[in-house]
Amino acid sequence: DGGITQSPKYLFRKEGQNVTLSCEQNLNHDAMYWYRQDPGQGLRLIYYSQIVNDFQKGDIAEGYSVSREKKESFPLTVTSAQKNPTAFYLCASSLGIVSDTQYFGPGTRLTVL
Amino acid sequence: GENVEQHPSTLSVQEGDSAVIKCTYSDSASNYFPWYKQELGKRPQLIIDIRSNVGEKKDQRIAVTLNKTAKHFSLHITETQPEDSAVYFCAASARGSTLGRLYFGRGTQLTVWP
Numbered sequence: 583d584g585g586i587t588q589s590p591k592y593l594f595r596k597e598g599q600n601v602t603l604s605c606e607q608n609l610n611h612d613a614m615y616w617y618r619q620d621p622g623q624g625l626r627l628i629y630y631s632q633i634v635n636d637f638q639k640g641d642i643a644e645g646y647s648v649s650r651e652k653k654e655s656f657p658l659t660v661t662s663a664q665k666n667p668t669a670f671y672l673c674a675s676s677l678g679i680v681s682d683t684q685y686f687g688p689g690t691r692l693t694v695l
Numbered sequence: 696g697e698n699v700e701q702h703p704s705t706l707s708v709q710e711g712d713s714a715v716i717k718c719t720y721s722d723s724a725s726n727y728f729p730w731y732k733q734e735l736g737k738r739p740q741l742i743i744d745i746r747s748n749v750g751e752k753k754d755q756r757i758a759v760t761l762n763k764t765a766k767h768f769s770l771h772i773t774e775t776q777p778e779d780s781a782v783y784f785c786a787a788s789a790r791g792s793t794l795g796r797l798y799f800g801r802g803t804q805l806t807v808w809p
Contacts, residue, residue: 615796622801624800625784682729682788684741686731686738686740687738688737689737
């Protein structure tokens with residue numbers, strides 16, 4: 583999991599602003615994922631991508647957008663349409679269909695002021 | 696889609712005792728079941744996983760059992776230590792499926808008292 587990085591570690595944003603969270607991996611993994619974590623709610627899947635230039639909505643995609651232009655990068659944009667964006671955001675990656683074992687990045691804590 | 700239920704949501708044990716966390720799943724096509732440990736403010740880390748062609752797997756003080764017929768799997772921690780205190784998540788997936796995603800339980804907060 584040391585090969586997955588997220589930045590920044592802490593992020594503050596004003597209401598009405600879009601913000602982009604970075605996720606990079608050097609593990610040569612095909613698949614990448616974004617999760618949102620709220621206290622007592624476990625891990626909820628926002629978006630995932632199995633290959634470059636392709637991604638699918640997860641369970642709570644509304645108010646979020648992603649891109650997958652490079653294999654090693656999967657940025658997440660939290661838009662102003664997301665009503666309650668304050669949360670801990672985790673990125674993960676896996677080899678893909680051949681192996682579902684996911685490895686997580688250190689996370690970004692987003693706070694909306 | 697798959698539905699994973701995890702119990703209990705909180706668990707307190709005395710140091711040296713055993714701890715057991717149980718999960719059930721709904722999709723009979725699921726064949727991969729990992730367990731993650733997450734310490735406060737840190738990333739989830741894989742501690743053990745099991746695939747559907749085996750019924751039990753052990754790694755030192757940690758073991759996982761799988762009952763495919765009943766669609767449930769459990770994490771067993773023996774000789775617990777204070778550093779075992781964390782949130783534990785179970786998950787399930789249908790490995791090789793076109794969806795390629797994990798479905799997580801809601802987590803169990805384990806506290807080990809010295």
